[in-house]
Amino acid sequence: MPVNPGLAGRSYPATAPYLVGREKVREFARAVLATSPLNLDPDAARAAGYPDVVAPPTFAVVVQEQTLAQLLADPDAGIDFSRVVHGDQRFTFTRPIVAGDExxxxxxxxxxxxxxxxxxVTAESAIVGADGDHVVTATSTLVVRGDE
Structure with missing residues (x-):
């Protein structure tokens, strides 16, 4: 089944809240070799004006993954995950993600x-805080390989 072209414009329900944990930020920072004290040290982050450690920019994919799972699980989408290659990823921030964000x-x-x-298939995941204010939009393009 080919990808449904009628997907364009479709929105999915908001995900359950994701509470950003300090240790998750630190683990992610180490995994992507981020060495900024803002990513690892709460005191350094507070000294720079943040309430807690600051997530590396690509941490937004952790939250975005929940939205992409909705798309990939949609039987009407016609996306065979075994044929998906990640084509592009972009982020547009209003502010950084910090530990404690919901x-x-x-x-x-x-x-x-x-x-x-x-x-x-290009999809935008608008990520907001508990106050409803925009934090980041994560834009992904998935390439679904056709039949051989």
Whole structure:
């Protein structure tokens, strides 16, 4: 089944809140070799004006993953996960993610294109804090390889 072109414009329900933990931020920072004291040391982060450690920018994928799971599980989408390759990732921040944030995300499929025998699905995950204010938008393009 090919990717459903009618996905473009579809939004999915907001995810359950994700509480950003200090140790999760530290673990992620170490995994991506981030060495800034802001990512690891609460005192350094507070001295810089943040309430706790600051997540590396790509930490947003942890929250975005919940939204992409909704898309991939949608039987109407026509996406065979075994044929998916991650094509592109971008982030647009209003402010950094910090430990203690409670984040929810809402995914909207912005485009579905066919190139050759492959489909490209671009989706934006708008991530907001508990106050409803925008924190970051994570934009992913998934390439769904066509039949061989």
């Amino acid at each position: 984040l929810t995300a809402t995914l909207t499929v912005t485009s579905v294109k066919t190139l050759g025998g492959h489909s490209m």
